[in-house]
Amino acid sequence: MCKDLMNQSQHLQRVVDHFTTEQIANNRLQLKATIFIVRYLAFQAIAFRGRDESFSSLNRENFHESLGIVTFWNKKVAEIIEKAPKNATYTSPRIQKEILHVFSAKVKKAIREEIGDAKFCIMVDEACDESMKEQMAVVFRYVDAEGFVKERFFGLIHVVDTAALTLKKRIYSLLSQYCLDIQNIRGASCKRNEQLKVANANEIAPLIDLEELEIGSGLNQIGTLQRPGETHSQLQELNYRFNEDAMELLRLSSALEPREALKSFRISDLCLLVKNFYPQDFTDYDKQVLEKELYHFEHNVVQDPEFKKLKSLSELSQWLVRTGNSEHYKLVYRMVILVLTLPISTATTERAFSAMKLVKTELRNKMEDDFLNDSLMLYIEKDIASTFSLDSIVDDFKDLKERRVPFS
Template identity: 40%
Template sequence: MNCPLIRHVGKEPNSPHKIAVKCCEDLKNYSRHIDKLIEKQTLKELENNWLRLKTSVECARWLAFQACAFRGHDESLDSKNRGNFIELIKFTSTFNDKVASVVLENAPGNAKYTSPTIQKEILHILASNVRNAIREEIGDAKFCILVDEVWDESKRKQMAIILRFVDKEGFIKECFFHIVHVRDTTALTLKNEICAVLSHYNLHIENIRGQGYDGASNMRGEWNGLQTLFLKDCPYAYYVHCMAHRLQLALVTACREVKYVYQFFDHLVNIINIVVGSSKRNDELQHAQAEQVENMIASNEIEIGRGANQIGLEFRLNSQHVQVYDDI
């Protein structure tokens, strides 16, 4: 113990010599350098952020595909129902511990990826990807435009644009392409908005080979209608009156001319309004219809089976459990 070297090393683990040796070993250990530790922590944060963002994107895509609302009336932490978007993220986290550890309350305050702004941005990116895919599928081929206007729930006039084209396999496709808010429905305003959308996606007006609108004067007018304005830029953009509007006008005219048909639809509308206005009357109608179907099965007037667009009804017939499918 009188050896100076042994006294310098010391018996305690925290002696100056042993601390110096430990610092030297740490210095030679490249993986323990401060820059590597910071880089490792940064990569972990990136992985957590990516998993958190991926969860929000997948939930937004599912809600958009199912046409469900995103926001809730009360999205606070004390709310029992925070809206479809947040509730779907919570539901997803129950099946994956890694997701549960990085989303909602376990996420940092500046990177939750659940705010309304983030939701709208995700939807905007998804819509842009769909439109880019449609644009890529069209390529340099000719196409037709189908346009109609409608009021939305916020009382804003919206113009829907649909593109009709022939794909590379020779099949005709109609794809909903864009919806644009318009201040008014004059032909010039509609044309400018349509041209802006087509120009943004590098779709040339010269490639239009058809126009499909309703029969309103601002759409089909021979002098200042929308179809006339496009014909001036592209003489091959032939106008065709919307077949659905044609059929509707033909049916309305035919119903008005035939007295019995007009009375039938007039009474039918009243019956529908009366039935659907009361759940009790609706149940009574369904019960009466079920009894009628049961009697027809018993008399072999109809066959039991399974098919598309049908409602399943269960009956007890001749002490046997029979499943019947009645057409909607």
């Protein structure tokens, strides 16, 4: 008798466990359908909501119409949604925004991890959105662990005014929120005429006005450092547009550029570059060792047949990491990434505002700042967001707060 009761109990437990497992799988599938649509709409900068989303509407607008396509081709999803409790369909505007925020938070976390302890530059610009709010776009420029130069959009911040002090406070707050060390800043620039000075960045490395660097004669768009133009008119233009410090920085840094190094590897210029512009990044001992390391670099690396194929400083950075020379010549590689960290263009911040015009249109001018910011993170950094699995988004969504149905 006892054995029969035990067997019945175990059978009942298996039925309950099976039901729970099946229900959880269904709940996750239902939520993944919503996540899939949110991601698609955000990637394409398409509006989520419409004027009339009622069941009787012939056009329930993009989210619900997209959901209709998914359920038309996936009968299991359609069945699950149909049977779901009315208070747990996970398709409401609030849920859509929560999913979008999960994506955005994961993108920022990935960027923060990519930066790591690297030195970085802050690039900011301001513009008014469709509702005439002043927005500040923040972009980080840095070299990642594989030697690639990255410029990552890190968010849009609403500011009450564009005074330097206001911008500085908001940037400090952002850095603190993501545990980014102010001491790692190696440049902070604003597209406006005045420079934006953050902490002691102006003492650590030169701050160059982005308006000046846009002429491209000193730095081109792919990170290749070149000597100023050879003609008299080009030299006059450079002298007019750049201050003396910027001109000296460009001249000394050009010694690192592969094509220049092949002509004449100017060791004295590189030692002077460290002394004049990066004293905080090299100890006294480093400076003593640097000249010897540069000598070995000239004879062992610059003469490498593969080195002769390199066309830019960014290519050199990647090649040094790929070949392991970034470890053998640490001081040289440190110089390379510090120079590459300098801002050379306003293109990324300008693209952010172009994206803002696509997302916050005249018909969507009441978008909240958080919704706008999260939408832009996915649209601009979709190469990162696209790497996240739907299941990982479900798990993070579940952890935001207590949910009505189980997802694990």
